[in-house]
Amino acid sequence: MKQKLLTTIMATCLTFAMGSVQAAGELHIYNWGNYTNPEMIEKFEKMHDVKVTLDGYDSNETMLAKVEQGGSGYDIVVPGDYMIAIMIKKGLLEKVEPNKMSNFKNVDPKWVDVYWDKGRNYSIPYQWGTTNFTVDKTVYKGDINTLALMFDPPEELKGRINMLKDMNDVINAGLRYLGYPRCNSDKAQLKELNSMLVKAKANWRTMDYSVIEKLTSKDVDLSQSWNGAAKRARKDRPELAYAYPKEGFTGWMDNVAVLKGAPNLENAKLFMNFMMTPEAAAMTSNFANYANGIIGSEAMMNADLTAAPEIVMPASAPAPEFVPPCAQEVTDLYSKIWTNLNK
Template identity: 35%
Template sequence: MKSLVRATIGILLVCGILMYTAHAMDTTTGKSGKNILTVYNWGEYIDPALLKKFEKETGIHVIYETFDSNEAMMTKIEQGGTNYDIAVPSEYAIEQMKERHLLKKIDHSKIPNLKNIDADFLNLDFDKKNEYSIPYFWGTVGIVYNTKLLKGYDFNSWNDLWDPSLKGKIILVDSAREVMGVGLNSMGKSLNSTDSDELNAATQKLIKMAPNVKAVIGDEVTQLMINGDAEAALTWSGQAADMMYENEDLTYSVPEEGSNLWFDNMVIPKTAKNIDGAHQFINFMLDPKVAAQNADYVGYSTPNKAALKLLDPEVVDDERYYPSKEIRSKLHVYKNLGKEKIGEYNELFLKFKMSIR
């Protein structure tokens, strides 16, 4: 009898341990519940102090995971292995996610702080009426360069990158749309071109620029530019802001031919389990004080008009970060070009990279 009791107690203990372990795994591997919120975002794209503030105000524990590309993010959400409650994709990715039924609709009645978003950033083509997405940050693609190492350069034109005197001095981001966009913009063509002849012509022109390319890399570009180990780089405005904050010899330019105007928005993936918590988080991030603190930390431009009043006027008035409507009229948002055409972009980008010695 004692053996049976001991066996029964042993079984109960094992079950208890397994239940506890399962609960612990829920809080550490992206599983969600009403007191847990799993956020999937780009790396270093939020002030960590705000996550703690949200937890304190709501009692909801935040699990924060990061991705390094829209494609990687979409693949993981589509696979459904992790119950993400919030994700932060770019505009073209939102279009794709809608098409693939990867998003839940957002209940605007639960987001009163939506009133703080500038109307210019709402109801855009990639998500009319903002049924599935809420603005987070926005910015441009341009050229950051060292004025001490490159005296006399202003990079007012994309074609300046082809100057023979820049041999081995330019860094490019490892992204097909951005680099192919340089070639297209330099020829006065659309960033969303689907014309194979135009794409091939852009590639051939980029290959002529190859001798000037020092490297095609990712986030490492930030430290290289800060340290003065590179003269110029193709980058995003917020990343350029981080560099300029650390090195006063750096400045940023959006060439006159135009460039990419991008938007990152908060969405609720189909994997979400804590729907109410997701709405609370979105509304929290749209609070003016929160949005201003986040913009100051991250360095990118906020679409929150109420938050702008709380930011340093020198930053808000700087057209490198907050370009005027006139400048924005020359900027273009990436469109979802479809799997086949994106494959063509990637193939041509690879051809260009292989030409770099």
């Protein structure tokens, strides 16, 4: 009896171990969690008779660590702008030349010559947005378009602030507030930044990624936030307004790219071309709540999205800044400041 049980278990294990044999007509996508519209995937599966598996990651760094070791088995990844730059430098992406694909004409020209992939030889736009903050207008009635609300908050916002638990987002916002450049290795300026952040932190309640939940539960009245999250939080808390601070802010773009050594290279290329159709881009935006950079997709996007003040930037706002990856010595200094801030 026990023998039999053991044999069964062994057999089951073996079956599982050999379960994922590579077959024609597969595609393995590795994207941020809860960021891919299942209907869009279904459409692609039907169009090209491909079986798609979809897995999620929680940060660019996790994805990099996993992919860099090789043998991950994934075909498609969706890294942020700076991560595309790093991955190209490390030779992790396949040069699939989307700029020669049939649907490339749909890509908004302003997203072609970008710092992370000049001329688009490796990647195409997926979603893009900004990182600012959103604040309850009934709690704070003054002008919201200044970083001072996070770093030197008025009395009514003290202890009611959530910051993203993201080293780069917090430090970059701090540098802008002080008027210093990004990727900064000037020690005098960093020292000033350090003491400014330590002082500001006393007024923060939390440092967490779960922006929507922090705001809708009324645990905080201001949160550093991505624009799509701010829009979704506003749905449950209409008093929220998304700020475009005069000191400037970060823009970011996630991009579809193909991994070097992708097991299903041809299907990956098909998927890339498919993602440049206005239909697919609109489906993604409707699901993820961000803009996409594909011309002609607006017509198919939900009206609340194309009209949202979080997505459509006012003319008066400064241009978003896309921050390239900083050198290791700068990162070392940043992580010291970050550790000191969080100790």
